[in-house]
Amino acid sequence: MMAYDFHQGSAPLLVSIPHAGTRLTPEAEQGLSPEALPLPDTDWHIPELYDFAAGLGASIIRGHYSRFVVDLNRAPDDTPLYASATTGLFPQTLFDGTLAWKAGKEPDDACRQRWLAEIWQPYHQKLQAELARIRQQHGYVVLYDAHSIASMIPRLFDGALPDINLGTNDGRSCPPAMAQAMVELCESYPQYRYVLNGRFKGGYITRQYGSPARRQYAVQVELAQCNYMRESHPFNLVDDKAKALKPLLRAFLERLANGGDFGA
Template structure:
């Protein structure tokens, strides 16, 4: 397997994770996809570009290189469902609209998928775990921001239009309550944007598994409506005019995260 992730170690106690930004496909997955899936419509498009300021902030960054159509890095390795109702699994079988992802008989084999788990999923999670351990050892705590985006209208997954900023803390279990309140306040003060805390998206496996306030690891997922920074239909162009004000809010959210950590832990 070739390069499966990119990683940059920062100088602050913050790790930004981008598990669904990858575009690479294995030969089997590429050959088996149905025509509507070939444009990778369910990608968290342009997330590295949208968050290009995090290096300047001094945060660590880990980003997937392979598409979620190969294996979903934000699902547990036992593939237990995270949400009630329509969702996608560790090895997605459907598009977000509910249509089959693969042509009949052309999904990867169990042996191939075991390889994806060992060679793509595990290195990403090993990197997450090791970097969070490094940050906690150095600073006494670690902050994890799991960066996602999704189309604002997907009737198969949720009713109506999704709020712009969807913060998830696994119903308060993955981070300190005061931190969640401060992040909500940032969103509430952002003009022209809607937000919700623990709505349809409460945080996937990464947020739930690594967020552990009792052990001084605070994790937050942001599911951002793609209408805030891009065109939501193919070819999914990045829109600088939309992205610029959205980036300002994202930067304020991450700065608030860091300020809270410094006030709470003294460094």
């Protein structure tokens, strides 16, 4: 059971893609509800949107398994990320509140512990090892956690989500200069609405590994999916929208890969 794909780069930048995976374990294939089996809460097409990252020298780690098996961006003890509605380490519902599992088919504790050991832990062990390697080589490291979500989910937030959602754990996961650099890039693409530390402030990965005092910086970028894909099944990429969005994403990674130590 290989939990992730990994590419090692040469820049002081690691791109994490934890929620684009679509693999299911046999238990999940048999137990997920009809509403969950199409995997509607997947971060669809994120690897394609960032297909230039390796060419910029970034290291890249991408999870293979669906978040309905185990969510790589949640704490291993399942501590909630937000006081408002959210989903956990082993999601029981879709984002809209629909049950994710057939009655009586939910994974038992032994199954969950196996998924934690064989899927969650390897991803985080590799992520930690690569952060340490990059920091040792360059003196600092930037972790870019790449996500997307449907633009309207009434259970999670009111109205339409901004197009670009930057999360720095309310300024605790990176230096102010790094957040400001990303805000300035957003302002140079006025066709997209953006917010810094709005509804999405960064998940477990951003909060756990962003440590400016150690010169280890992290930011989560959550994209509203209406800007690059169909938000209903079969969740197709919309090529012209994706092509329009990618220059901003490339500008983010170029700035982070080549911007020097923002905390120096």
